[in-house]
Every structure is written in structure tokens, then in C-alpha cells.
Amino acid sequence: MTTDEIRNTVLRMLCEVAPEADPALVRGDVDLRDQLDIDSMDLLNFVISVDEELGVEIPESDYGRFSTLDEFVAYLAERIGAPAPGVP
Amino acid sequence: MGQFVMPALGADMSTGTLIEWRKAPGDTVSRGDIIAEVHTDKADIEVEVFATGVVEELLVEPGAKVPVGTPLAVIREEGEAAIPVAPPPAPAEAPPAPAERPPRLLVSPSAKSLADELGVDLAFVRGSGPNGRIQRRDVEAAAAARARAPSPAPAAPPPAAPAAAEAEDRQAAMRRAIAAAMARSKREAPHFYLSETIDLSVALRFLADENARRSVQERLLPGVLLLKAVALALREVPELNATWQDGKVIGSDRIHLGVAIFLRGGGLVAPAIHDADALNLDELMLAFRDLVTRARAGQLRSSEFSDPTITVTSLGERGAESAFPIIFPPQVAIVGFGRIVERPWVSEGQILPCPVVTATLAGDHRVTDGHRAGAFLIALDRRLKEPESL
Numbered sequence A: 001m002t003t004d005e006i007r008n009t010v011l012r013m014l015c016e017v018a019p020e021a022d023p024a025l026v027r028g029d030v031d032l033r034d035q036l037d038i039d040s041m042d043l044l045n046f047v048i049s050v051d052e053e054l055g056v057e058i059p060e061s062d063y064g065r066f067s068t069l070d071e072f073v074a075y076l077a078e079r080i081g082a083p084a085p086g087v088p
Numbered sequence B: 001m002g003q004f005v006m007p008a009l010g011a012d013m014s015t016g017t018l019i020e021w022r023k024a025p026g027d028t029v030s031r032g033d034i035i036a037e038v039h040t041d042k043a044d045i046e047v048e049v050f051a052t053g054v055v056e057e058l059l060v061e062p063g064a065k066v067p068v069g070t071p072l073a074v075i076r077e078e079g080e081a082a083i084p085v086a087p088p089p090a091p092a093e094a095p096p097a098p099a100e101r102p103p104r105l106l107v108s109p110s111a112k113s114l115a116d117e118l119g120v121d122l123a124f125v126r127g128s129g130p131n132g133r134i135q136r137r138d139v140e141a142a143a144a145a146r147a148r149a150p151s152p153a154p155a156a157p158p159p160a161a162p163a164a165a166e167a168e169d170r171q172a173a174m175r176r177a178i179a180a181a182m183a184r185s186k187r188e189a190p191h192f193y194l195s196e197t198i199d200l201s202v203a204l205r206f207l208a209d210e211n212a213r214r215s216v217q218e219r220l221l222p223g224v225l226l227l228k229a230v231a232l233a234l235r236e237v238p239e240l241n242a243t244w245q246d247g248k249v250i251g252s253d254r255i256h257l258g259v260a261i262f263l264r265g266g267g268l269v270a271p272a273i274h275d276a277d278a279l280n281l282d283e284l285m286l287a288f289r290d291l292v293t294r295a296r297a298g299q300l301r302s303s304e305f306s307d308p309t310i311t312v313t314s315l316g317e318r319g320a321e322s323a324f325p326i327i328f329p330p331q332v333a334i335v336g337f338g339r340i341v342e343r344p345w346v347s348e349g350q351i352l353p354c355p356v357v358t359a360t361l362a363g364d365h366r367v368t369d370g371h372r373a374g375a376f377l378i379a380l381d382r383r384l385k386e387p388e389s390l
Helices: A003-017 A032-036 A040-054 A060-065 A069-080 B109-118 B136-148 B163-188 B201-212 B222-236 B281-297 B302-306 B370-385
Strands: B002-005 B015-021 B034-039 B044-048 B053-058 B065-067 B071-077 B191-199 B242-245 B248-251 B257-259 B310-314 B333-337 B341-347 B350-364
Touching (some): A003 A040, A003 A069, A040 A069, A040 B222, A040 B281, A060 A069, A060 B201, B044 B302, B109 B136, B191 B341, B191 B370, B201 B222, B201 B370, B222 B257, B222 B310, B257 B281, B350 B370
Parallel strands (some): B310 B333
Antiparallel strands (some): B002 B071, B015 B034, B015 B065, B034 B044, B191 B350, B242 B248, B333 B350, B341 B350
């Protein structure tokens, strides 16, 4: 899975958790909780989706490692072992 | 012979609009079955029936807006013979002409759910309900038509459904409903407030340990510990778990926690988790998660609106440090939690960083006083320091 694919998958899952969000307007460098008005229940639902769809179980102790979309995609890419953008 | 009446789904509701019948004359119903969907200023709600028997007659047409307490249907309870019934009173507002196309997309909660399930785009469904509201049968018809079609229909622009206008209408109605209930509460119930800052270090360690050994799906949120601690503290100070009706306080043997849930886009609802004190943490987490999900999907049930015996509101991790909430009538108390923050804390002669939460209780002086409210907060504090007992 490439980082672009991870990004698209994450955006889709975020919009399932917060259906009012427009994926085209989600900025990569802004805190997701502020952008999408998500709370701890939404975050848990999102983490469950990541576990079920991507097979990545995120420990609570890692929550502090990401607050933006860019940070989360980088985190997942590291966990999955995805190639960096532009790398075949 | 029992009458099914327009229920009062909160103190702020004086009328409701019948959206859709989910049962027909001759259908058997059991206590707890969903019999109808009702529109209120706060939400569309699935209404449960509180009798077991057979639907004898439907007295009100979908689309009618009627006062709370208006008979909507007659239910012949088990063992009763069928008898004729008097005609219902005139509705507060006659059902609108069905031919008018609604200016915005109106969808019943069950239709919305069914559309999601069947993959039906509601923008292309014509509603047959009052005000053109889309109902389950419309979604089923659309799904059937799609299945019969020889090829997918070409993409067409959706009808001009001004979603923003719809959202504004709902927002305005919800704000009016909240304002009415809160103004009544402040006018009628003499509020007093007490607060307590509670050391959560033991509770959060317990939670971290629990979650570390659980699957993602089984994790608990801090809010669940707060809810359970409130429920157990209420057992010790039961006079706060009550309602004020017709000049009298009516205590409740059961603890139905109203949980304030913010809705994205504005507004909030506070439906009940029933018998919260009797649920273990896993059960409470499941109920909490289910309630939040359904609240935000517009799929709450009538008993969840009518049954809370006290409300808990939590500002969450992005809120302020303390909350001073207004009692939701006819309840006589509400508990507010601020954000969990780390603060210097003196413990055994040392100043250490410590996660704390400020719990505030608003009580109704007609029913209780600061002494008992203080006892509640002390019990709450103690419960949260003994998380293994939750």
C-alpha cells in the first residue's frame, strides 16, 4: 500500500466517522479534531476502523504521535512499511 | 383498551408531528416495539409502545402535528374484546397537502438507515410522506426500481436540495427547544452549584492498564468511568435521582443517566442510558457507544428521551476546565465534568503533577441542598479513586 493509498483510505474512514466532513477540504497540516469536530468516541471509532480495515492496531500510548492527517499517514506508513511517495 | 398518545419526549416538547406509522391495524405489538416515528424540534424519534396487544385503530394521519397527550392509536390489550372508540380531537395543524414538493430533503431515521444499508442515494428518491418526507417504502421502491433497471441510470445532477437551509432550520428549531427548556429551568428551579476537583491518577492508570490488555474494539473511554461513578454515587445520595412534577418530588428506584451528546453542526441531545448503575464497564461502554452513534444518526428512541432521571454532561478533552450546567427539567440535578487536565497536586507532603477533573453538581433547592450534594461529590470522588470497584 502506498502512502497515497493510505491517505485516501484514511480520508474515507475519517469521513465515515464524521459524515459531515468534506474530504476535499481536509487539510493535512491542521489538527483533525479541530477540523472535523471529532471527540474521543469518534477517535475510538476511527481507530477501530483502522484496525479492522488495515490490520493496524494502534496502542493508546501512540495517540500522541499524530494530530494531523499528514502525521497520521506518516505514522501508518511506518507501521505498514509503505514506500515513500514517488518510490515504486 | 389502551390509548397510545403523543409522548412527551422531554420538558421542552409541547407538540409532535407524526411522521410515519410502523404498525398497522391488526398488527400485534409488544412492549418496547417501535410503533411510529415522530418529529420534534430536537430530533426525529422512534417511538416505542408501552403495552402488549393488537393495534385496534390508528387515530391520526402521518403529517399531523398534535399536542403532547393526544391519542394517536388504540391498542387492544391482551384478553380485551374489540370496542368502538371515540374520534380523536382535531390536530393542532392539519396534515399538509401531499402533492406539494418539499423545499428540502426530509428523511425518516429508519429510511435513512435503510438507504445506507441498500446503497440508495436519497437525492434521487421521491418521498411519499408528509411534506414529501422520504419513508422506508420509498427507499424500498427505489431499491427495487434500481434492481429492475436494465442498466445504471446516467448520472444526473441531484435535485436542488438546499442542505444548508435544512440544517439552518433544524438548528433554529433545536436552539428554540433548548432555550425553552433552559429558560423554564432557570425560572422555576432554584439552582445551586457545588464543585469538586478530583484526582484521576489512579483511575487513568487503571484505564490504561485495562486498555493495554484489551482489543481495540473493547477499549474503554474515560467518560465511561465518570458515568459509572456518577451512577454508583447516586445510590448513596438517591434524592438527586428524581424528578419534580406537579409540585412534588418523585424519586426513582432506577438510575437512568441522561448523557449530553453534542451534535456536529450544533446543538445537543441528552438521551438515557437505562439502569446505568447495574451495567458493568463493558456493558456501559457498549451502551454509551451505541447511544452516541444513534444520536448522531438521528435514530434515538422515545424512552431514551423521556426516561432520564439525572443528566451528565462532559466537556471532553477539548472543553473548558469546569462546567456549570443547567438542570434539565423535570430532573432535579445535573452533573458537569470539565476537561481532564494536569495540575500540581499535593500528595503526602509533595507537589506532583496529577491529572484531575472538576466535577460540578447543579441541584434544585426545592428538593435538596448543599449538604447532600456535597455528600454526592464526596462519594463520586471516592468511587473514582477506587476504579476497580466500578
